[in-house]
Amino acid sequence: MSATGSPRGKLILAGITFAFLWASASAATKVGLSAVQPMVLFVPRFFLAAVIMLLISHAGMKKSLPQGKEWGRLAVYGLFNISLYLGIYVVGMTGTSAGLGSLATATNPVFISLLSAVWLRKPLKPLTILSLLLCMAGIGVAAWPLLADSYATPIGLSLVLVSMIAYSVGAIYFSASNLGSLHIFTVNGWQTLFGGLFLLPVMIWQYDPALNSFNLTWLLSTLWLIGPVSMVAVLLWLFLLKDNPVKASFWLFLCPVFGFGISAVLMHEPLSFFTLAGVVLVIGGLCLVQMRRLKQQ
Template identity: 50%
Template sequence: MPLSANARIKWLVAGILFAAFWASAATATKIGLAFAQPLVIAEMRFGLAALIMLIIAHLIKGHRLPVGKEWKQIAIYGLLNITIYLGCYVIAMQTVTAGIGSLAIATNPVFISFFSVFFLRKRLTWPIIAALIVCTAGVLTAAWPLFAGAEITTGGLLLLLFSMLCYSLGAIYFSSLKWNDLSLFTINGWQTFLGGLFLLPVTIFYYEGSSNLFNSTFWWSVAWLAIPVSIIAVQLWLWLLQTNAVRAGLWLFLCPLFGYVFAAWWMKDAISTYTVIGVILVIAGLLLSKLKTG
């Protein structure tokens, strides 16, 4: 049937674009870091993404503004998901390679499943425990040879993993709340705006004019992080989840592969045996997290 064929094509294109855009965040961040301080990149990204999403939500689509306790919910979500998660992530990327950054991002679903046991009263299963161990081992394996060449620091890797934990907590917090009829564009736009606002005092305090060169490459990095990553990838992911939540998770397996392709292409990151083993372990961990137990 033509409709079925079109639906399959739409699903395939959306999944591939999501995985590619989502995985490109680490490389785009590393490119921007060559010209600006990490928090400056973050603030510009948040500001641009929030402006576009809020214009779409309120001026184009005419969605309502948050009211009452919804502002508090959005503020807390923005604090976890933007201020802490992405603030720590962009700082960590100063001393972590683009490949490792994208590999760590791919482990988020496993951390979310693990923390949901404590915050959403989900049942802790052996596949989740095994997946957490295997994914962590994968990231450490891929990172191991990079310590010797100072391409990765222990502090940077720990901060990166901490940022993944904060993202997972933010996702659990978001899913535990009732948002009534508030649109996703409204929630995403305002949480991005407020998260960036909370981070602004820290950015101003550490700002050094001589460390920032606002050239075309810097703005390309910011624009890519704001539009394809923060807006398009997130909207594609939400569409995939709404269409088929079980199958949507399978697209996450492509993220480490895309991430290392971009890192090797743009940043000339080396792909070693450790890299291959690390990626395989992370993908295996993601697969384990999908197993059902009786």
């Protein structure tokens, strides 16, 4: 039997593919932003992705609709996980390089660990603080030459990091919201729809026809963000989580590597010793958090 035909081989292939597709989101976002405004790029994508997932869930799989308080919980989850996280992220990416965007995204497990301790009123462990310091130092080191060469701005990078905090709050809220009885397509479909609805007034208010060109660049970027990123990558992530949630998170380590590689090829962003040092520091911070989780498991 071939390596990729074995269960372990399938997990490895799924992990590598997930990391590549997830890391490509930052570059696809930067490409799309060259054609349209931030909200114009993301809000229609949310509605289209939501419709597809809800059709699969309710029309195809015949899953039941949310009930009672589940509607409110899905709306709150959509506010944090879509409206605030991706809404702030796409605005921040107008002033952040694609490589830095993927590097910041990889730090989510560290922010989740930190905010979980605060949420549950547990004392912060030195390991968690050290991992956060390593990740922040890594982002700072990788950003230094890009800031100097105008590939990124302090405001843009700050907004991207704020969006990571919003995502982490959403993840913690979801874990405590008792939505586990709903199918994943039901949860993702409705929370994406709610998130898009919350951002729709912002898109309408900011819309300027002169700043939007619905050309092939916009179309390809949007299709890539909807298909390979929002659907294929998420399904692969669920496949990895089903096998082992803690081990699945280790595939996030590849995201910064793929992210800077993709940005160098597509966006011609420079790679340097600072890039390597930054990636190593962030991966080191992630390792500390993940190794602790692995021991707890």
